[in-house]
Amino acid sequence: MNKTFDFQGLSNEEVLLAREKFGQNQLVFKKENRFIDAIKSLLKEPMIALLLVASLIYFISGEYNDAIFLAVAIILVGTISLYQDSRSRNALEKLKDISQPHCKVIRNGQAQEIKSDELVICDYLIVEEGTLISADCSIVYSNDFSVNESILTGESLPVIKDKTKEDNTIYRGTSVATGMAIGKITAIGNNTKLGKIGKSLENIKEEKTPLEQQISSFVKKMVFVGAIVFLIVWGINYFRSFDWLDSLLKALTLAMSILPEEIPVAFTVFMALGAWRLMKMGVVVKQMKTVETLGSATVICTDKTGTITENKMSLARIFALQSTKISTLENNINEDEKHLISIAMWASEPIPFDPMEIALHDAYTKTIEIDERLDFKMIHEYPLGGKPPMMTHIFENKEGKRILAAKGAPEAIIAVSSLSVSEKEQIENAIITLAESGFRVLAVGEAQFDGDMFLIEQQAYNFKLLGIVAFYDPPKKNIREVLKGFYGAGMDVKIVTGDNAATTSAIAKQIDFRGCEASMSGDELMKLNDIELQEKVMDIQIFTRMFPEAKLRIINALKANNQIVAMVGDGVNDGPALKSAHIGIAMGKKGTEIAKQAASLILLEDDLAKMVDAVGMGRKIYTNLKKAIQYIISIHIPIILTVFIPLALGWVYPNIFSPIHIIFLELIMGPTCSIIYENEPMEKNIMEAKPRPFTSTFFNSSELITSVIQGLMITVGILFTYQLAVNQGFDESVVRTMAFSVLISANIFLTLINRSFYYSILTTSLYRNNLVYMIIGITILAVGIMIYSSATANFFGFESLNYKQLGISISIGFLSVIWYELVKLAKRRRF
Template identity: 35%
Template sequence: MGPSDRGSLTASPPRARRPPVDQPAEALDRPASLAGLSEQQAQARLKTDGFNELPRQEHRTPLAIVGEVLREPMLALLLVGGGIYLLLGDVQEALILLAFACASIAITTVQETRTERVLDALRDLTSPRALVIRDGTRRRIPGREVVRGDLIVLGEGDRVPADAVLVQAQDLLADESLLTGEAVAVRKSVATTVPPTARPGGDDLPFVYSGALIVRGSGLAEVHATGAASEIGRIGQSLRMLDTEPPRLRAQMARLTRLCAIGGSAVSALALILYGTLRGGWLDAVLAAITIGMSMLPEEFPVVLTVFMAMGAWRISRARVLTRRAASIETLGSATVLCTDKTGTLTENRMSIVELRPADNATIAPPTPLTALTPQAQALALHGLLASAPQPFDPMETAFHAFARTALPDTQLPSRAGWTLARTYGLRPDLLAVTQAWRPDAAKPACIIAAKGAPEAIAALCHLDDTRRTAIRQALDAMAAQGLRVLGIAKGAYEGEDFPETPHGFTLTFLGLVGIADPLRPSVPAAVRDCRTAGIRIMMITGDYPETARAIARAAGIDAGATVLTGDAIATLSQPDLQQRARTATVCARIMPEQKLRIVQALKADDAIVAMTGDGVNDAPSLKAAHIGIAMGGRGTDVAREAAAIVLLDDDFGSIVTAIRLGRRIYDNLRKAMGFIFAVHVPIAGLALLPLVLGDPIIFAPIHIAFLEMVIDPVCTLAFEAETEEDDIMRRPPRPPSEPLFSPPLIVWSLLQGLLVFILVGGIFMFATLRAMPADELRALTFVSLVLSIVSLILVNRSFSTSLVTAIRRPNATLVWILAMVVAVLAASVLAPPIRGLFRFGPLHWHDLALILAVAATVLIVLETAKIFWRDRLRF
């Protein structure tokens, strides 16, 4: 059955009024044998099978979140480092380090606690109610108390509480999109024999499934599976067998920190040996080695990672994107494939009328100004409304109501004109159409007849000849090629009180065809363009039909030129063959939940970094298996949100691009901070060892190290984190998955920066030593030159892709405040005698200051020039 008639039977009778709770089942005109379970039987089965609910992840309390944060190895290194400084007596450095650790813990805890609270608000804390028959009496009970064998009463607007088989049904339609991903409701019918079990999504099946929504009709069903044994429960159980993708960046950072710690220890050991050997004072040598070790301890690396991840989660939350696991931010910038569901993700998950084809075959694409609608188009709008339920639950009937309110004057709306519904003819297997008779005046027998349904059924009711049927079929094919759901509309009139037994007794006139679709979200085409420009391949994975999927992909701008990969084809492919097909596939249609998981696994096996969006229960396994699982917060289910790493609060596909953009920005700024940290420690290590080799006074005392840390720590954490994004951030391909954070090109660039500063500042130190400059003046000259050269390094590293002039124009209030404080403290240490004595500095003369400024300017000019010529080679 194609999109032309799939789900096309959408009209429904007026909702039946239900008897009050505890009214005997016989009052429902059902057989007396349908008395349901006894209360004793229900309680016994409840003890045996357990409650009708899915296993849920335990709620993460703030204390539990703090415990998880403290178990992070990077944060543990921070705390251990602070303890070591405290034992060494450097209280100031210890407090600074511990303050950063505590701030990181607080930021992460507050952010993740807020995420849990929002998820709790999204989650329905009360179990949905269920109407069951027990001991022959209707009772409303919590859904979690439904058991196998219960008879459940279903009506429009009810959520099915458990998997069940229908024993009675009247014009029943169910929305099973949570399980299938397909927005269109499916017809249900009663089985004449005991049927085999079937998967959700098919028409005329006798099964209803837990989580489905009844959008039309009524029925009675016997429960055969609850909780984890239900279709929705089996999907939840499969999540337990999947491991969350481990974060790669933390492993890289731990390895880098170990290497730097080894390097710092080697420098300290070398300082100890040189000092003790060349100067003979081994106690002083130990103190000097400890001081140098303090300057080389790589505590900035874990500080930067922890703060960047916590602040990144906060920044992304401002874009209405919740980060359930902060480590997922690191992966956003490297996503190469974005697997997206169609219904509710690319589309608005609401049906709307997008095309009208009146009987004269003129095509009209709403929305059209009211004055421009032809009388034929208005007749289609009116009679489509008249053939729909007065209070619709079905999304397509809701679309007819919404369109009629826009296209018709209020005086023509039945609800405003006081019309009454006199008779409804529901759909039957042999007539896939709904016909309704409306009486404009209760005192007169004249009725307006409206019919809506499958085009071939409407053609039969209108007794059209072969020529007209052929024309309708051609129009139908053209509309179906666009992925539209197509309904035929007819009108008629009837006089009298006695209505015919079937709609064939009316004389009906064919009015035309109506095309209905689930429209794209307005932000989707632009978001898809951004993803394609950024080198991210979009793959749409949907349970819908290929024609509909191809049409949506075309409208969204997704490359649909390749052959659509269907679920039936995937079922016949081995995993290596699927891996080969998945490399080029852009549209996957009629996909079952386990096939979504296979697709994600095939992409991962091909070294792709996979982001997966979804909102239904059927998406949960693939959300958890993907590198980045992105769930919809508004329409998403609890299972999907708990399986995902990221939750979109506004369900907007465009927010995914915002999150990817922020992820790339965070990763870029992280690399800038790492490069700066590595570069700045080269001259510090060199200047710590140079006086020992030359036999000159040591430059660095603990207060100098503390001052340097006051510059380095806030800059590499707060200032670089606040840097705005690069201009080409969404015009470059994703970084290779195997590329380390601290890549060889970045190491080369950092070494070049550090060596340049060491050569220039070390040259000043040696020149001043040869000129026999006093030790305190020598220390002041060298240290101030180093600090201002570090400021030059900060400015150079603000951007990899733009010039210094462009970078300076970018706002960064945090950096301005930090540099202002650095300059103020540095000026006080040189000009104010008490502070100058604390730093053991001598006075500096104007020519000394000129030399210092010349060194800082040289660092800036040389590195900016090198960045221009070597940017492509170093892959910045």
């Protein structure tokens, strides 16, 4: 690096001193105290407010034991909530850290990659096409360099920058449009231009996802229902007893039972921990909504190079027009073929980072006797452009000798070259032969130009086409299994590439890709109107010679067909399509920073197999969250009705449960839904099912009916036990204990049965989830102490049950939920 640019950069000691003096390269606007914020959020929870009111009423009434118990319960509920919040925040902090942009710097005379927040003042930052600029810098070296500054100025046209210009500063947050540059950092963090204007962004709130909105709406409705029922129950109790405090307490009991506050907690925990689990698999989720969407993906659009193939380019074949034969480097190549390789190298970047250009530089080193690279300096560059694209470089040495070299898509170079009919036929035959063997082909041309006023467009030069260079990029070893995984999950796969049709189809055949018989080019696609494209896009699986506008039209056409689209991309030109797709996927290693910023998900190891795992994880998270929410709804119904029905119907013991019983049940339900179900493994048929419709909700009618029926059956069991105990002449404490035991046993069996809505309890008992039995064990132990310890029994108003009473309670609890196993059996027989 320093041989080329003569920059040593900072030493390790200088970096530490600069960081100590100027701080980290981070934008910090609002100071946050995570613990205080969590406490404030907790105090806004309706359940906490109800507990505080109930505790206060007990104190006023002189029932200090109950008041203290509820006060302790508030602390316990708060601790659990803070713990869950901490888990979620920590998971998201780790995600934020790992998804942080990276950049290249020169330190100790070497180029190295670091996280952007590790930059310091006076660092030498290397920026190149496709990267985001991470700090404000003064340019010290540049080559055909321009920057998109629209984030700061609103102007979308690129701005040319050079150290010799008056405006030789590049700014944080802008992106490199063309070329490359090295800048010496002058400002970091809040001192950058973006940092100084960024304070206006600190109060912008993130929009809620559709699922968050559904859950928020459901909880608000339940709060409203709870408030209405609260007033009704308060009124009924008051007009019977004329004791407003006692009536208020009993009404609060029902209000507590109605609030499904576990649902938003479960959602947050599932999404955050799901994102964290994906990160451990090598998949970084940048947006929470992506976790929701993963299980719905119906189509995945992927590029070819580096995704389906290894992205390990080797110069495999060359075809020099003068030699009229296809050769390999292993053969004794002639002077025409050497000249072809030489011009192809000159048409590449002086410091190559593209695999094909690296391969050309390597081939030049191996085949050319005298290396002239240090003798020539690039004096002009035409960046990759045109449809199909080409690029041109102009070099000159001290004696004034010039090299004007171009390479690009064969169609592009043929179009700007003077060829006879026979020469054109020879070239086209060579291209077909090479492409059908799976080689990626580029045409190479040279031109003469002695003037100082370079032509505006590279296509204006009169090129001599020298021949074809062909690269082989082998398919990834696991790609067949990856495709099987997508196809098995009911997903359609489409290849969207800039390569030509013959090469792409040849690679597609090698990997058993479905639909390699037909393809469509970008130019053909752009001629179709929207309706025609919507029809074609469902049938065509291979799209070649694609450019940004064409890729974006594919994504939009699929979306218009109600497809949920995942798009894999890595280049600057993929940005619009990645942004438009429901799930934009960038490659962590070969992806540009612009692609990573536009994407919602990053594959750290550039391995598409991780996307299959991610889809499975997305489906698992959604399924387990649905289990948790259905469990919450099912178990809340019997609590509500057991509190309300005896009171409304004037039964002998109208207030069978009090706030202390409800809060104990809440302490059981919280861990059950957000710990047990979050930790459930993936069901074995989850990747065999079709993607769920994106329009489906957690509260659709069939699933809601299932939860309601389960809840009503448990209610029937509790109230039947209530009446059975009353008819046998048991007092209130025994009736309460038996009813409570039915509810607890039904809760335990419901937890086990709802681990799957398809497989039997015998199958799910083999699932690996030790938390299930740990939570159930703790629950049984706690209830046993509550009933059979005289101190706690007196406190909760319980009575020790004999074996018969306990057996009846457990049996009824079991029967009230086990019936659903017959429903699952019918499902398995039907499908």
